[in-house]
Amino acid sequence: MKNKPPTMAALATFGAAPTGAEGIQITPNGASPSTIGSTDYFTGHVVVVPLFPATEFTHGTGGHVTFAPGARTAWHTHPAGQTLMVTSGKGWVQEEGRERHEIKAGDVVWFPAGVKHWHGATDTTGMSHIAISYMLGGKNVDWLEQVSPEQYQPSVSEQRATA
Secondary structure, eight states, X not given: OOOOOOTGGGGGGSSOOOSSOOSOOOOOTTOSOOEEOOTTTEESOEEEEEEEOOOTTTOEEEEEEEEOTTOEEOSEEOTTOXXXXXXXXXXXXXXXXXXXXXXXXXXXXXXXXXXOEEEEEOSSSOEEEEEEEEOBTTBOOEEOOOOOXXXXXXXXXXXXXXX
């Protein structure tokens, strides 16, 4: 897959952030338009709501991302890491070559710089999270190939454990 400018990187362009620390800044709920996650970077129905852009002080972008059941990101890495705060539902996260983990509302996930991973909803339950992606050299994500249906589907032992 091509390394196109990512949806999450677009968060850096929403709104004009002050360049100096002049006081409290409030961004009203709904100030930035929601977008449907690009099929280049997501599988299934995903809605991305930009929350804040990177500034010279924050060095990270924030977005609220909602995944319908079965929806997920493509494999990707972050040059300076990413934090997810799960706000509702249940989802899965997986680092390449490692076991998948279930995440649920209240969980916080840290992905170190350069770690190839994916995240999204489970096959039966939607999930929302706030994503804070840190910038390095003006970039916050490198998108890779899609997660295949075989990689995404729960194993027989996982299906038994939830039955």
